[in-house]
Amino acid sequence: xxxxxxxxxxxxxxxxxxxxxxxxxxxxxxxxxxxxxxxxxxxxxxxxxxxxxxxxxxxxxxxxxxxxxxxxxxxxxxxxxxxxxxxxxxxxxxxxxxxxxxxxxxxxxxxxxxxxxxxxxxxxxxxxxxxxxxxxxxxxxxxxxxxxxxxxxxxxxxxxxxxxxxxxxxxxxxxxxxxxxxxxxxxxxxxxxxxxxxxxxxxxxxxxxxxxxxxxxxxxxxxxxxxxxxxxxxxxxxxxxxxxxxxxxxxxxxxxxxxxxxxxxxxxxxxxxxxxxxxxxxxxxxxxxxxxxxxxxxxxxxxxxxxxxxxxxxxxxxxxxxxxxxxxxxxxxxxxxxxxxxxxxxx
Ligand SMILES: Cc1cc2nc3c(=O)[nH]c(=O)nc-3n(C[C@H](O)[C@H](O)[C@H](O)COP(=O)(O)O)c2cc1C
Numbered sequence: 001x002x003x004x005x006x007x008x009x010x011x012x013x014x015x016x017x018x019x020x021x022x023x024x025x026x027x028x029x030x031x032x033x034x035x036x037x038x039x040x041x042x043x044x045x046x047x048x049x050x051x052x053x054x055x056x057x058x059x060x061x062x063x064x065x066x067x068x069x070x071x072x073x074x075x076x077x078x079x080x081x082x083x084x085x086x087x088x089x090x091x092x093x094x095x096x097x098x099x100x101x102x103x104x105x106x107x108x109x110x111x112x113x114x115x116x117x118x119x120x121x122x123x124x125x126x127x128x129x130x131x132x133x134x135x136x137x138x139x140x141x142x143x144x145x146x147x148x149x150x151x152x153x154x155x156x157x158x159x160x161x162x163x164x165x166x167x168x169x170x171x172x173x174x175x176x177x178x179x180x181x182x183x184x185x186x187x188x189x190x191x192x193x194x195x196x197x198x199x200x201x202x203x204x205x206x207x208x209x210x211x212x213x214x215x216x217x218x219x220x221x222x223x224x225x226x227x228x229x230x231x232x233x234x235x236x237x238x239x240x241x242x243x244x245x246x247x248x249x250x251x252x253x254x255x256x257x258x259x260x261x262x263x264x265x266x267x268x269x270x271x272x273x274x275x276x277x278x279x280x281x282x283x284x285x286x287x288x289x290x291x292x293x294x295x296x297x298x299x300x301x302x303x304x305x306x307x308x309x310x311x312x313x314x315x316x317x318x319x320x321x322x323x324x325x326x327x328x329x330x331x332x333x334x335x336x337x338x339x340x341x342x343x344x345x346x347x
Contacts, residue, residue: 005040006202006225009141009170011071011098013202013226015040017215017240020173020206020230021076021103021145029263029272030279032066033256034233038240040226041072043145046103048116049079049088063095064267071098074143078103080115085130086137093138099170100138102130104146104160107179118147118179121160128163135168143171145206148191151180157191158198165199172199173228176207193222204228212242235282250287254314257283258307265303273303280306289313289321 004012019026019034021043031042044062051059065073075097077088089100104127106117113119120127127144134142144164149155155178164172174195176187187207196203205224209215210232218227233239237256238248260279264272280297284290293313300306 002038002040006171008041008072008099008143008202011141013040013072015240016219016226017242018204018226018228019043019233019240020228021046021074021101022230022234024278025234027062027267027275028064028066028069029260029267031069033260033263034237034240035069037237039233039237041074042069043074043101044076046076046078046106046117049077049081049084052077052088052091053084055091063092063097065097070096073097074099074101076101076103076145078106078111078116080119082126082130082133086133089134089138089142093140097140099141099143100134101143101145101173102134104144105175105179107147107182112179118150121147121156121179122150122154124156124159124163127160128167131164131167131169141170142168143173144169145173145175147175147177147179148188149178151178154178155191157195161195161199161203165201169201171202171204173204173206174224176205189218189221192218192224196223196225202226206230211244212239215239215242235279235285245286250314250317253283254310257310261303261306270303273301273306276306288317 002014004014005016006013015038017038018041019031019039023045026043026045035042042065047059047062063075075092077092077100079085079088092100103117104120106112111117111119115123131142146157146160148157157174161172172195174192176189176192177185189205192203192205202225204226205218205222206228209218209227209229215227218224229239236245238245257280261273261276264276268275277298281294284293287293296309297306300309
């Protein structure tokens with residue numbers, strides 16, 4: 001087991017690279033796969049506090065976790081109402097997460113516009129009240145994931161970070177952009193370094209880590225305790241082993257896809273194949289003949305056939321149909337790609 005890199009209050013975190021919460025992606029199968037590859041913590045997709053209170057079935061399923069994810073298993077929630085935060089978190093605590101995390105980074109208008117997600121950053125006092133109540137009410141550590149502020153006029157990250165620490169937060173994850181930036185521009189690692197200097201609790205840096213080298217660059221630049229990766233982990237869980245796609249062989253890529261698909265089917269049943277498609281597109285990105293393969297994979301309707309198709313592809317490749325057995329470097333997830341998609345599910 002990797003050495004302990006930091007603690008979330010009393011929970012040891014064995015490693016310094018962490019899969020980010022991602023709506024539509026960080027479900028149990030993908031989290032387990034990434035943990036097997038070295039992600040040191042698990043964050044659920046974010047769930048609205050109202051959905052928790054009313055026990056919406058689909059939402060509550062997002063809190064399923066595998067035993068191997070504990071104790072570094074964090075349930076992420078978002079909302080705007082102070083009392084509902086407490087109610088929802090108390091309810092979730094009964095499901096025995098290791099950690100409860102509050103999302104203060106979601107930029108989509110129907111979340112941030114009503115004071116939830118990144119909308120919370122406009123009212124640091126309210127953040128303080130919510131964390132004060134949560135940390136006094138709950139047994140589990142409470143953490144926060146923030147952006148740098150609302151916009152370039154309101155980059156109040158130091159005030160927010162100190163407020164979190166003063167009110168009992170056990171860790172802060174920082175996406176180095178403002179709400180206004182969505183996913184555009186460049187993540188500001190200097191600001192993450194400032195936060196790290198300003199607080200004593202662990203800080204996880206996030207934003208624009210695309211390669212194994214970026215992990216160490218961010219650590220050196222910011223002094224952060226851990227590095228969180230979202231987009232670059234899709235189709236590339238090897239990043240948690242500090243390996244880039246260019247270093248991964250076709251055989252490894254095919255075997256990993258089979259394992260990921262199996263985890264999806266075990267968890268969701270045959271519908272897991274449909275949900276797996278968005279991952280498959282990323283796994284095969286840049287491969288020679290990817291367009292033809294993608295077309296076949298996206299229209300295939302049985303997991304068994306899917307496995308046959310990727311095995312056939314590997315076989316044809318070994319027989320020299322394609323020039324190289326090495327996966328082409330993955331095109332980094334492009335900024336625009338996710339910018340308009342529902343980053344976070346509306347309440
Ligand atoms: C598809 C998608 C879904 C996301 N969903 C969430 C979420 O549920 N909760 C959250 O805190 N952040 C969410 N984020 C933001 C990421 O956790 C992360 O902060 C951001 O993508 C920057 O990291 P990156 O440069 O490694 O992608 C999401 C991002 C993407 C691309």
